[in-house]
Amino acid sequence: MGKLAFDAVIFDMDGVITKTAITHAAAWKKMFDEYLQKHAYETGEPFKEFTQGDYLTYVDGKPRYKGVASFLESRNISIAFGDTSDEPGMETICGLGNRKNEAFNEVIARDGVEVYESTAQLLNDLQAAGIKLGVASSSKNCAPVLEAVDMLKIFGARVDGVVSAELGLHGKPEPDIFTTACEMLESVPAKAIVVEDAVSGVQAGAKGEFGLTLGIARENNEKELADNGADFVVTDLEELGGISGLNNLFLKNNK
Incomplete structure (x- = not known):
């Protein structure tokens, strides 16, 4: 394979x-x-449950x-922001957020972490091709989760909830x-790729004017990702056809 058109790829973690x-x-539910x-x-x-939507x-x-x-x-419920040290479940934005994190860690401790093989x-x-790799995640659990699957060390840059x-x-x-x-990877957005599965993530890639924002539709949400900034959308990375397929998409997007 000849020289690649991009020099860095930054992956979201969850999903x-x-x-x-x-x-x-x-x-969250x-x-x-x-x-x-x-x-x-x-x-x-009346009680109205929290949905996947x-x-x-x-x-x-x-x-x-x-x-x-x-x-x-969205539910017209207004409570105090509180403080990040609030006890889990306390009726503040932070207290509820901390309770969610506690629930997340309970599930991880019980079930472990699985990796998408194609990723x-x-x-x-x-x-192996010498491309710089970064992980950018909103999660404050990013480092321990990647450590648990022995993948933290392959990333030259990690910007997660803690670093943010x-x-x-x-x-x-x-x-x-x-x-x-x-x-951190000593690259520029025009020469880099963002890989995301969330609408807020592809919006971020588009706003950052990256050379390619690739959406992964894990939730049958191809249209939402495409409408919100993904240059191309796949349901799994195996559809790319490896690095050469990714390079072709990058070139196609930067004609």
Whole structure:
């Protein structure tokens, strides 16, 4: 294979590298349904469950507290932001976010973490080809999750929820975490690729003006990803046909 047209690829983690998007969705549902039942009892309003549609629209890909605030706003529920040290389940944005994280870690501890084989293969191939690799995730669990599947060391840059808080970065749909990872890899967005499965993530890739924003539709959401900034959408990375297929998409997108 000749010289590749791109020099860096930045991957989201949940739903792209690891099968943890399903775990996050289940943890969000557990936390919100418990809270909404309590809220319905206290206000006399009917209980309306947290749905997969709610997850994809208001929560998926966003930093934890931003996701809580976004969903509650959709239900016209207003509570204090609180503090990041709030006890899990306390009736604040942070308390609910911390309860969700607790539920997520309970599931990970019980069930472990699975990796998408096609993503692992592409990462290995890109690494062998000398392409710079980054991971950009809203998750504060990014490092331990990647460590659990022995994949942390292949990334030259990691910008996650912990790093974002330290650097004061805006979360998705703003492009900060991707552009920061790109800088750490000593690349530029025009020569880099973003791989995402969330609407907020492809919006971030588009806003950051990356050479290619590739969407992975794990939730039959091809249209939403394409409408919100994905240059191309696949249902799994095996459809690319390896690095050469990825290079062809990059070239096609940068004619």
